[in-house]
Amino acid sequence: MHDSDIFLGPSVTGADGNQDAPINTLKEAMALELPVIATWHGGIPELVKDGISGLLVPERDADAIAEKLDYLARHRHIWADMGRAGRAYVDAHYNLHALNDELVNIYRKVLA
Numbered sequence: 373m374h375d376s377d378i379f380l381g382p383s384v385t386g387a388d389g390n391q392d393a394p395i396n397t398l399k400e401a402m403a404l405e406l407p408v409i410a411t412w413h414g415g416i417p418e419l420v421k422d423g424i425s426g427l428l429v430p431e432r433d434a435d436a437i438a439e440k441l442d443y444l445a446r447h448r449h450i451w452a453d454m455g456r457a458g459r460a461y462v463d464a465h466y467n468l469h470a471l472n473d474e475l476v477n478i479y480r481k482v483l484a
Contacts, residue, residue, distance in 0.1 A: 377451070378444055379406045383413045384431045394419035402426070403462045405455030409440045425458035 373379065379401035383392045391414030398419055401408050408426035410416050420426040427444070429436035444451070 373401055373404050373406065376401075376406060378441070379408045380437065380441070381408055381410045382429070382431070382437060383411050383416060385413065392416065398426075399462050399466055402455075402458030405452075405459045407444055407451050407454040408458065409437060409444070419461070421457065421461065425454055425461055 379398070381395065381398045381401065383395065385391050393415040395416070398408055398410055398416065402419070402425060408420055410420050410426060410428055411431045412428050413431055417428060420428055422428040427440045429440055
């Protein structure tokens with residue numbers, strides 16, 4: 373990912389109806405300040421804010437993916453802002469140290 377400019381992470385609903393939660397590869401790409409293209413799927417829209425930290429497309433829509441890739445290629449000036457927004461969201465919501473502190477506090481409340 374370090375040598376990438378954009379991260380493409382489409383997901384589709386499984387035959388059994390299963391959908392992804394916000395997936396780790398998207399979090400990793402956002403933490404590296406990459407603009408991302410992902411799908412309106414499962415918990416992904418909670419992670420990727422459309423037009424802010426990335427772009428979202430419908431599942432199984434190759435034309436929409438191509439359009440968003442073309443859009444980003446023609447608008448390189450938004451990559452840095454989009455990347456910073458993604459990094460800020462991941463830092464705020466998926467920080468391992470903060471999550472561990474929160475878990476310790478939950479255990480302390482249960483034990484009290």
